[in-house]
Amino acid sequence: MIDMATLFTIVLMAGVTYLTRIGGYVVLRNRVLSPRATAVMEAAPGCVLISVIAPAFVSRNPADLAALAITLVAATRLSMLPTVLIGVGAAGLLRHFIG
Structure with a gap:
């Protein structure tokens, strides 16, 4: 069985990865890039x-x-x-x- 601390760490890492990916879209959604x-x-x-x-x-x-x-x-x-x-x-x- 997986340790709860390990599972919590994996879920947090996945969340942070998702937030950094979606953050770029949110920040740049109304901008035209050079x-x-x-x-x-x-x-x-x-x-x-x-x-x-x-x-x-x-x-x-x-x-x-x-x-x-x-x-x-x-x-x-x-x-x-x-x-x-x-x-x-x-x-x-x-x-x-x-x-």
Whole structure:
């Protein structure tokens, strides 16, 4: 059974994530963005993904390095969502089997 503190933490994290996502729409709903601002907003998800996987570049864990290589190959061929799913799946499976 899941610990109540863990469940509470997960629910709060999900809520904060949702609020940050919806907050951007609420704040910017009546504004027209410049082409530069639009480009920044479109590049933001890629920047977040890079900040998440960047520590794997300096890892000595073979599972992390293999998952990073798989993710980089996927990123050259697929869109963002499949790349993220493949990267997370590869990391989970490789950490389970390789350690």
